[in-house]
Amino acid sequence: MSDNQTPAPALLNPRSARSGKNNYELYSWLFMRISGIILVFLVLGHLFIMNILDGGVQRINFGFVAGRWASPFWQVWDLLQLWLAMLHGGNGLRTIINDYAENDRTRSFLKYLLLVTVVFIVLLGTLVIFTFDPNIS
Amino acid sequence: MRKSKTAVVNTQSPATDSDLSIPQSFTVTVSVRRFNPDVDQETYLQDFEVEMYATDRVLDALHKIKWEQDGSLSFRRSCGHGICGSDAMRINGLNRLACKTLMKDLDVTKPIIIEAIKGLPLEKDLIVDMEPFFAAYREVLPFLMPSGAEPERERIQSQEDRARFDDSTKCILCAACTTSCPVFWTDNQYFGPQAIVGAHRFIFDSRDSGAASRLEVLNSKEGVWRCRTTFNCTDACPRGIQITQAIAEVKQALIRGKI
Structure with missing residues (x-):
């Protein structure tokens, strides 16, 4: 210790050690921006088609959905919308849990629950889009 | 007290132009969030009435309280001119320097609420652990963090x-x-x-x-x-x-x- 320097006092709530070089948060941040921009077009387009165009929501029934999913274009549109919305929303909730969950066990439990939910909905939705049978009885 | 003397001087000087109005003082309620770690479990708001001029700073109000009403009021300030960065506090919910916030910019008809800045450990009254x-x-x-050999003159x-x-x-x-x-x-x-x-x-x-x-x-x-x-x-x-x-x-x- 040099003569005229006092050591910095210990902190009550020290920052946890940085875990090596890791660009996870960078990519996560970038993903939110890019998926957000794409979702603006996908979701607004979806809402316009479903609720406003040709009679809007009144015409939606089993046949309408079956007709749309016969085309690979709408399959890709809906798949992209599902994946991006789930990952965008899931990642947003992850940051909120990181912010507001006060103890580590609550935090990891909530994030685990979130992960399970996102994976379940994404897989179920993907399965339905690809295995949809218009002739189901 | 210095302020009221100024007012007296102004009254005595002949006002040749009626538009040159004499600065009017007013009473303002300053509500300070107090906390004494030796006595209190929780923080609480305490009201003080101080006489102020529109050109006074919030720091002047705190000085008046500390010097004339309650010497136990604790806050940090050093230069008082917005350069040392000692007196950041929450004034009516917004983080401001007490020495750069003037009475004329606040609504003095309501109490001015002064609290310590938020998110750092509170030590006493308006003082936090920085x-x-x-x-x-x-x-x-x-x-x-320069690189290379140290130059013989300034780094241009x-x-x-x-x-x-x-x-x-x-x-x-x-x-x-x-x-x-x-x-x-x-x-x-x-x-x-x-x-x-x-x-x-x-x-x-x-x-x-x-x-x-x-x-x-x-x-x-x-x-x-x-x-x-x-x-x-x-x-x-x-x-x-x-x-x-x-x-x-x-x-x-x-x-x-x-x-």
């Missing part, structure tokens, strides 16, 4: 290169920005706007070559990516630093460096 804030600043290596820099980081040199480490940040409030782990501004000042300095080390610190879990661009910091800065923009520039530097 150490976590300074620790975050130290982590971004806020000093010049063009005016354009100097202008690149001019805004972030204005920081006075008052903590108004960091303690206005809702992300910092959550768990105090986020480095906070001030540390990022402090890093920005050197990252964009053409004479410095430590940018990679600073960017690595700010690329961590508690670094710039926790910023949600709520602009609270920019609104709070008594030096008018465009903090959110500085944070965005650091994000850009990281993205350009990694991709």
Whole structure:
């Protein structure tokens, strides 16, 4: 210790050690921006088609959905919308849990629950889009 | 007392022009959030009535309370002119320097609520423990890290290169920005706007070559990516630093460096 320097006092709530070089948060941040921009077009387009165009929501029934999913274009549109919305929303909730969950066990439990939910909905939705049978009885 | 003498002088001087009005004093209620760790379990608001002029600062009101009404009131101040950064506090819910907030800019018909800045450990009345804030600043290596042999004269820099980081040199480490940040409030782990501004000042300095080390610190879990661009910091800065923009520039530097 040099003569005229006092050591910095210990902190009550020290920052946890940085875990090596890791660009996870960078990519996560970038993903939110890019998926957000794409979702603006996908979701607004979806809402316009479903609720406003040709009679809007009144015409939606089993046949309408079956007709749309016969085309690979709408399959890709809906798949992209599902994946991006789930990952965008899931990642947003992850940051909120990181912010507001006060103890580590609550935090990891909530994030685990979130992960399970996102994976379940994404897989179920993907399965339905690809295995949809218009002739189901 | 000095203020009322001034008023007396003004009354005696002949007012040749009727438009030259004599400054009028008024009574304002100052509601201070008090806390004495030796006695109190919780903080509480205590009202004080002080006579003020429109040109007085909130700091003058605190001085009047401390010197004339309650000597136990504790707050930090040093220069009193917006440069030392000692007297950041929450005035009517907004982080401001008490020495740069004038009575004329506040609604004096209602009590002025004065509280300690939020998110740092409260020590007494308006005094918080600034150490976590300074620790975050130290982590971004806020000093010049030149490379190569030491030059025989000054390190020359063009005016354009100097202008690149001019805004972030204005920081006075008052903590108004960091303690206005809702992300910092959550768990105090986020480095906070001030540390990022402090890093920005050197990252964009053409004479410095430590940018990679600073960017690595700010690329961590508690670094710039926790910023949600709520602009609270920019609104709070008594030096008018465009903090959110500085944070965005650091994000850009990281993205350009990694991709």
